[in-house]
Amino acid sequence: MSEICSPPEEKPSMVVIIVSFTISGTECIIGIIGNGFIMAINGTEWVRNRKFSTSGRILFFLSLSRIALQSCMMIENFASLIFPSFYKEDTIYEIFRVIFMFLTFCSLWFATWLSIFYFVKIANFNHPLFLRLKWRITGLMPWLLWSSVIISFCNSVLFSQHVYNAFCSDSILIPFSNSTKKKYNINTNMMNLVVIYNVGMFIPLIMFILAALSLIVSLKRHTLQMESNTTGSRNPSMEAHIGAIKAISSFLILYIFNFVALLLFMSNIFDENSFWNISCKIIMAAYPSGHSILLIMGNPKLRNTWGRFQHQMKFCLKGRTS
16 A cells, blocks of 8 residues: 655745645636636527537537636635635545535536547448447437536545545744644545546546547548648638637647646645646646637637627726716
């Protein structure tokens, strides 16, 4: 059994606190706004039409999970910095980790299903199994989404067992004061962490990568065919395909970076206020925010609605200042 114990807690510098909390907090706020906008648009469509489109259903669940995830990240960062004694109590620490991993698993599974849905609907393959999946994906998707929630819950509950052990090692006297400060250690069972982590994340990671790469290959092949049949400037259809390739490639890069950063952060191998630990927090906060921005910019309906929303906000602000 491999076990890692984090180094004794040192008093963080004010610069480290301000920088890490400000950057990750700003990313979370941007993500909450972006995902809130996506959820509101798809929720409004559901209320108006009394039904969800398949893509709208996935985007709604994805946005909801990310709003909850980034809210949890903000609360956890605030608690760890302002109330470290409360945050690093054994039970409290495990509760934060279970909730955080449940929302993370849900978010990654929903992003995976979105990638697979786009792949099935957009890609052009003639294999019988692919054609059968294209025909049945709409009916299967609600079951896949709810099964992802159940799988995520089961995997996240495992984090409360034999992974983390937060405890107070000793107390130190604060100079020029009669008070004492508690020092907390967090033991991380790396063997259990890696097993549980990979069970919950490795499968959606592989599925996401395969779907994204297959879609990129299909779009690239179709784009090359259009280029060979077209002379002169690119047509709108070709531009749309190239834009889709760039967006999917960005999704893939963000997904992989988030996967690595999350594993390093959960392992507690870095000091709480070290450069690498702060970098992991920034990457984890940037992934949902960046993905939501790419989704808005890559979806014509969301992009146009966002443009109208910005125009109305500028008009309202201009009317108040005049």
